Amino acid sequence: METELVKGNKQEEIKRNTSKVYFFIIAIAALVVTNVYFYVKFKSSGEKVYALTVEKENLEVEIDRIEAELDKMKIENVQLSPPLVEKELDARNKIVDLRAKLARKELSQSDIDxxxxxxxxxxxxxxxxxxxxxxxxxxxxxxxxKNDLLQKEVSESSNKISDLKNSNLNLASKVNVAAALKVSNIAVYGLQEKRNKKLEIEERAKRVDKLSVNFTIADNTLAKEGKKDVFVRIIDPQGNLIVNQDGNTFYAHGEKLQFTFKDSLQFTNHGEEYTLYWTGDNKFVKGAYTVLLYSDNAIMGRSTVVLK
Known part of the structure; x- marks a missing residue:
């Protein structure tokens, strides 16, 4: 009887131990399943975050490329039309908005899309x-x-016009030179005025009262008829130009010159003879007096008289 009781107790203890083992096995299995679940879940979540991060970086690279393309247009230094300026501004505003959205810490797949x-x-x-x-x-x-070509044509035309102007000026200058009056003959005399007002040629300086300049103007088909101013320059025996106190000047051959006196005559272009008189402020002295005649900005002729 005692032996059977012991056997029953042992069997009962074995059953309890077996139940405990099953419980631990089931608990361990549940723990393993839970760990596997959370592992898979977190792994999936981590991969998703990684994928979103990669996509975000790729999108930022694309945005950089787009912005670089816009900046390239500025390097070209092109004056954009108002519609193009508006397009560029719209694109840059979208880029700013995209960068702001991608800069957020939490991004969903819908944000990426x-x-x-x-x-x-x-x-x-x-x-x-x-x-x-x-x-x-x-x-x-x-x-x-086209503008360069037009500028070249304008420049060539301007040069041609300039050349033509210079040619015309040269021609006009030649015409003016050719039209200038010239004397065919000229003679200068010393004159003495007698008591009866009669003038006689005198060679002795101390008796000379004035100089007489006699000349004939050569015919010139290019010269205009009419009143002409004649400027007279007289050089004394010492080589000095005789001028009055006013120091009047005129131009000849492009130079500014002083003159002794001037007179006017009527040019008829018929070989007229003319006579001009000059009375000095001082007594005449011995030596050569040189007389030069100018008109139309050019010299007409010259002559010399020697007083004894």
């Missing part, structure tokens, strides 16, 4: 914008070439 869609649209817009700008650059180059 929206950004991707916006970038695709932006790429298309910038592509068309680039085409428009390149077309504008080509048009500007063509206009610049």
């Amino acid at each position: 929206y950004a991707q869609s916006t970038i695709t649209s932006l790429k298309s817009e910038v592509a068309y914008f680039t085409l428009d700008v390149n077309r504008l650059i080509q048009e500007n180059k063509i206009l610049a070439e």
Whole structure:
């Protein structure tokens, strides 16, 4: 009896131990399943975050490329039309908005999808914008070439006009020179005025009262008829120009000259003879007096008288 009781107790203890083992096995299995669940869950979540991060970086690279394309247009230094300026501003505003959204710490897949869609649209817009700008650059180059050609033609025309003006000036100068009056003969005499007011030629300096300049103007078909001013320069025996106190001047051959006196005559272009008189402020002295006649900015002729 005692033996059977012991056997029953042992069997009962074995059953309890077996139950405990099963419990631990079931608990361990549940723990393993839970760990596997959380491992898979966290692994999936980590991969998703990593994937979103990679996509975000790729999108930022795309945005950088788009912005670089816009900046390239500025390097071209092209004056954009108002519509193109508006397109560029719109694109840059979208870039700023995209960068702000991608800079947020928590991004969902929908945020990434929206950004991707916006970038695709932006790429298309910038592509068309680039085409428009390149077309504008080509048009500007063509206009610049045409402008250079036009400037060259204008410059050549200006040079031709300048050459023509110079030619006309040279011709006019030659005509003026050719039209200047010239004397065919000229003679200077010393004159003494007698008591009866009669003038006689005198060679002795102390008796000379005035000089007489007699000349004939040669015919000139290029010279205009009419009143002519004649400027007279008289050089005394000491080689000094005799001038009055006013120091009057005129121009001849492009030079400014002083004159002794001037007179006017009527040019008829018929070989007329003329006589001019000059009375000095001082007594005449012995030696040679040289007389030069000028008209129309050129010398007409010269002659010398020697007083004894």
